[in-house]
Amino acid sequence: xxxxxxxxxxxxxxxxxxxxxxxxxxxxxxxxxxxxxxxxxxxxxxxxxxxxxxxxxxxxxxxxxxxxxxxxxxxxxxxxxxxxxxxxxxxxxxxxxxxxxxxxxxxxxxxxxxxxxxxxxxxxxxxxxxxxxxxxxxxxxxxxxxxxxxxxxxxxxxxxxxxxxxxxxxxxxxxxxxxxxxxxxxxxxxxxxxxxxxxxxxxxxxxxxxxxxxxxxxxxxxxxxxxxxxxxxxxxxxxxxxxxxxxxxxxxxxxxxxxxxxxxxxxxxxxxxxxxxxxxxxxxxxxxxxxxxxxxxxxxxxxxxxxxxxxxxxxxxxxxxxxxxxxxxxxxxxxxxxxxxxxxxxxxxxxxxxxxxxxxxxxxxxxxxxxxxxxxxxxxxxxxxxxxxxxxxxxxxxxxxxxxxxxxxxx
Amino acid sequence: xxxxxxxxxxxxxxxxxxxxxxxxxxxxxxxxxxxxxxxxxxxxxxxxxxxxxxxxxxxxxxxxxxxxxxxxxxxxxxxxxxxxxxxxxxxxxxxxxxxxxxxxxxxxxxxxxxxxxxxxxxxxxxxxxxxxxxxxxxxxxxxxxxxxxxxxxxxxxxxxxxxxxxxxxxxxxxxxxxxxxxxxxxxxxxxxxxxxxxxxxxxxxxxx
Numbered sequence: 001x002x003x004x005x006x007x008x009x010x011x012x013x014x015x016x017x018x019x020x021x022x023x024x025x026x027x028x029x030x031x032x033x034x035x036x037x038x039x040x041x042x043x044x045x046x047x048x049x050x051x052x053x054x055x056x057x058x059x060x061x062x063x064x065x066x067x068x069x070x071x072x073x074x075x076x077x078x079x080x081x082x083x084x085x086x087x088x089x090x091x092x093x094x095x096x097x098x099x100x101x102x103x104x105x106x107x108x109x110x111x112x113x114x115x116x117x118x119x120x121x122x123x124x125x126x127x128x129x130x131x132x133x134x135x136x137x138x139x140x141x142x143x144x145x146x147x148x149x150x151x152x153x154x155x156x157x158x159x160x161x162x163x164x165x166x167x168x169x170x171x172x173x174x175x176x177x178x179x180x181x182x183x184x185x186x187x188x189x190x191x192x193x194x195x196x197x198x199x200x201x202x203x204x205x206x207x208x209x210x211x212x213x214x215x216x217x218x219x220x221x222x223x224x225x226x227x228x229x230x231x232x233x234x235x236x237x238x239x240x241x242x243x244x245x246x247x248x249x250x251x252x253x254x255x256x257x258x259x260x261x262x263x264x265x266x267x268x269x270x271x272x273x274x275x276x277x278x279x280x281x282x283x284x285x286x287x288x289x290x291x292x293x294x295x296x297x298x299x300x301x302x303x304x305x306x307x308x309x310x311x312x313x314x315x316x317x318x319x320x321x322x323x324x325x326x327x328x329x330x331x332x333x334x335x336x337x338x339x340x341x342x343x344x345x346x347x348x349x350x351x352x353x354x355x356x357x358x359x360x361x362x363x364x365x366x367x368x369x370x371x372x373x374x375x376x377x378x379x380x381x382x383x384x385x386x387x388x389x390x391x392x393x394x395x396x397x398x399x400x401x402x403x404x405x406x407x408x409x410x411x
Numbered sequence: 412x413x414x415x416x417x418x419x420x421x422x423x424x425x426x427x428x429x430x431x432x433x434x435x436x437x438x439x440x441x442x443x444x445x446x447x448x449x450x451x452x453x454x455x456x457x458x459x460x461x462x463x464x465x466x467x468x469x470x471x472x473x474x475x476x477x478x479x480x481x482x483x484x485x486x487x488x489x490x491x492x493x494x495x496x497x498x499x500x501x502x503x504x505x506x507x508x509x510x511x512x513x514x515x516x517x518x519x520x521x522x523x524x525x526x527x528x529x530x531x532x533x534x535x536x537x538x539x540x541x542x543x544x545x546x547x548x549x550x551x552x553x554x555x556x557x558x559x560x561x562x563x564x565x566x567x568x569x570x571x572x573x574x575x576x577x578x579x580x581x582x583x584x585x586x587x588x589x590x591x592x593x594x595x596x597x598x599x600x601x602x603x604x605x606x607x608x609x610x611x612x613x614x615x616x617x618x619x
Contacts, residue, residue, distance in 0.1 A: 001509055001512040001513055001515075001516040001522060002516065005509075006502075006504075006505070006513075009502075009504040009505050009509070010504045012504070013503065013504035311498075311500045312500070312502050312503075314500075315494075315496075315500045315502075316513065316517055317461075317485065317488075318459070318461055318488060318492075318494045319488070319489055319494070319513060319514050319517040319518060319559075320485055320486060320488050320489015320490065320517045320518040320519065321485065321489075321517040322481075322482050322485045322486075323481070323482075323485075324482075325517070404456075404461045404462075405456045405461050405462040408456070408461065408496060408500075408571070409452050409453075409456065410452075410497075
């Protein structure tokens with residue numbers, strides 16, 4: 001016999017009550033855990049994906065849309081910008097580097113991005129097999145794309161116009177897979193990379209053999225065309241600042257002096273998060289209500305059972321138990337309940353997220369995984385310990401104050 | 412040995428009970444008789460250290476228990492006393508065996524399953540070791556309570572109306588077991604009761 005086994009026997013003697021209390025608390029903890037896992041991972045993804053990109057320049061429209069489209073590859077493009085305008089900007093003295101992006105095609109819902117090698121280097125991407133593209137219509141695919149579409153080096157596929165499955169297929173110009181990337185745990189996993197002129201090629205069927213012309217003065221962004229080409233367009237430019245002054249001057253210059261729009265990924269991501277934050281807060285509030293109710297329920301259960309147990313307590317005192325032993329036993333009962341509740345809650349949170357990632361195919365693209373653990377979960381455990389102490393405090397004092405004589409004398 | 416000296420107890424400010432001095436040798440068996448309200452339970456609880464704030468002194472095995480601190484008294488109770496009450500007050504959440512193990516656990520003594528078995532078979536309920544308290548009859552439950560009281564081999568056993576709730580047959584059996592077990596363990600036994608059935612079984616009587 002020891003105090004813990006006594007406490008567990010008491011809990012087992014009221015199975016339904018114990019179950020209800022544990023369930024209530026674990027539901028609350030599970031909701032908090034899921035939110036925690038979601039928002040932490042989302043934040044990590046956002047910082048990872050925006051790393052190295054100070055500014056995104058594209059056609060005028062919603063700045064958030066510009067970021068969502070060109071950094072996270074979830075929204076649609078705001079429009080196109082002229083290649084010669086982008087070239088001029090890339091030579092601006094405040095710009096350290098500029099990466100062109102050309103969007104507009106997809107294969108089985110995965111985006112084909114016309115860009116250059118610098119884009120892959122931005123995310124420190126490495127090849128798992130094959131080699132980088134060297135010519136038009138050659139692609140390197142992200143790890144998730146390769147895995148889900150079962151693509152191998154040497155495979156060919158026909159892209160579809162637009163960024164959804166419904167677009168019409170570009171029958172005449174199939175792409176060939178040259179390489180497959182290792183996972184970067186970021187957006188690159190879900191992309192198909194090629195050069196910019198491939199994107200132009202599949203869209204301008206009549207224009208033949210651009211590459212065969214001799215380029216005297218190649219464009220700094222797309223070397224396969226002459227600099228200053230006024231007909232070519234790209235979707236966006238990812239810019240890295242040369243110095244901190246650029247953060248102040250460059251967006252103002254672009255938005256004011258050019259026909260293009262500049263948006264900061266860090267700023268827009270923060271804005272997006274504050275919008276999402278409202279929903280997260282509402283759910284968190286709901287979870288805390290659940291936890292509060294469970295604490296109340298545990299308190300009531302302990303308080304009532306102590307009344308039934310006053311003989312038990314008195315007889316234990318008569319057998320030599322000190323007041324503090326009874327106090328500790330009652331505390332232990334509350335703590336056992338909350339500790340079990342929160343452990344089950346944490347397991348439930350991870351479990352639900354695991355089921356979600358396993359069952360919902362789309363969730364794979366977000367890259368959110370169930371089996372990561374955060375420091376905050378330790379805080380949740382510690383918090384539930386405190387909760388257990390708090391809600392068993394009054395019952396513990398009751399136990400502490402048991403008057404042996406009065407109880408055992410029968411009145 | 413139990414010795415009291417000018418012991419009295421006050422309920423509030425008006426009612427005060429003065430107890431005559433007692434000297435009980437180790438191993439003696441006494442019956443504490445008196446009407447309800449005469450102070451039987453009060454005296455028994457005073458002797459057992461369950462009730463404090465009295466005048467006078469109570470010496471048990473050489474220790475004046477009125478001078479002990481609260482926690483010192485708790486320890487003393489655990490190591491020197493066994494209690495039996497009118498109702499068995501067994502812990503419903505625990506099995507018979509675990510109820511008995513509570514006695515050494517709370518007294519801070521070694522828990523010995525062999526001793527549990529020994530006492531239960533002395534009381535003729537060895538087969539009930541793993542039973543739930545709710546499945547015992549009244550007589551069986553009272554025997555478990557006796558087992559719990561004698562498990563630690565206490566030098567003093569105090570029983571408060573141990574047979575009042577039992578029918579004649581069970582009363583006979585339970586009281587015989589209690590007396591013989593106390594004898595076997597060389598424990599001083601004091602039974603507070605108004606149960607006339609016990610009068611013939613114990614020769615030392617204290618009237619209140």
